[in-house]
Amino acid sequence: xxxxxxxRHADAALWEPGGDDFSRPLSEAGMLHAESVARYITAKLQSxxxxxxxxxxxxxxxxxxxxxxxxxxxxxxxFDPQIYNARVETLTALLDFAFAENDRILMVGxxxxxxxxxSRVIAGSAGTAISGLAPGTLAVVDFESGWEIGxxxxxxxxxxxxxxxxxx
Numbered sequence: 362x363x364x365x366x367x368x369r370h371a372d373a374a375l376w377e378p379g380g381d382d383f384s385r386p387l388s389e390a391g392m393l394h395a396e397s398v399a400r401y402i403t404a405k406l407q408s409x410x411x412x413x414x415x416x417x418x419x420x421x422x423x424x425x426x427x428x429x430x431x432x433x434x435x436x437x438x439x440f441d442p443q444i445y446n447a448r449v450e451t452l453t454a455l456l457d458f459a460f461a462e463n464d465r466i467l468m469v470g471x472x473x474x475x476x477x478x479x480s481r482v483i484a485g486s487a488g489t490a491i492s493g494l495a496p497g498t499l500a501v502v503d504f505e506s507g508w509e510i511g512x513x514x515x516x517x518x519x520x521x522x523x524x525x526x527x528x529x
Contacts, residue, residue, distance in 0.1 A: 363460055363504040365482065365515065366402070366409060366467040369475040371395040371497035373419040383445060387422045394497045397526040399426035402467075406501065409467035411437050411459045415444035420469045423497070444470045449477040453510050460508035482515040491520060498522045 372391035376382055387395060402408075408431060414424050421440065428435050443451055452474055459466045468478070476494045483491060483502055491500060499522075502515040 363464045363508045364407075364466070364518075365456065365502045365504070365508070366406070366465070367475055367479050367494070367500040367502065368398065368423065368467060368469045369472055369494040369496055369498050370415075370417075370419045370423040370469065371398070373496070383417050385417075385419050387419050391419070391496065392422065394523060394526070395423045396426040398423070398497060398499060398521070399430050401521060401526055402427055402499070403430050407465055408434065409437070409465045410463035411465075412439065412467045412469070413444065413455055413459060414438060414440050414467075414469040415471060416440040416442045417445045417471070420444070420471065424469050444468070444474070446471065447474045449474060449481050452478045453481065456508065457510040479517075482513060483517045484514050491517065495522055 371394040372388045373385045374388050376385060412424065412434060414420050428438065441455065443455065452468065452470070456466060456468065472494060476491070479491045479494060479500050494500065498520060500520050501518040503518045504515050506514065
């Protein structure tokens with residue numbers, strides 16, 4: 362079995378006209394949420410063997426608490442500018458390469474790509490139901506027969522959103 366964790370970045374500061382979207386930081390609430398997601402992943406899930414994270418500031422800040430808790434994950438983390446504003450075909454191609462060598466992948470990205478990815482890889486109506494990942498939402502997708510690009514055979518194991526976590 363292989364597993365994909367799709368994490369949309371936590372709540373970001375508001376975009377300002379003329380501002381640089383790529384450099385937008387997390388909001389204060391987003392920082393607290395990112396810490397809660399990191400604790401959840403550490404306590405409830407097996408550690409990813411590979412992390413693919415957009416190189417945008419808000420995704421790096423979403424991932425940082427997990428890397429602080431599990432420092433060994435820094436060695437398997439790749440910050441990839443292709444994930445920012447990526448089409449689902451780009452995301453699935455990146456995953457195709459990652460799954461060739463790993464069984465558990467965490468991808469930290471943005472919408473609409475994260476939601477489109479979830480819809481594409483999750484089988485049946487569960488894929489349609491998850492079409493709008495809110496900030497900081499984690500979707501856990503299992504592939505019983507292993508990952509195959511574009512097949513939509515993933516089983517939605519769980520969705521963890523803001524309300525499911527205790528934000529300190």
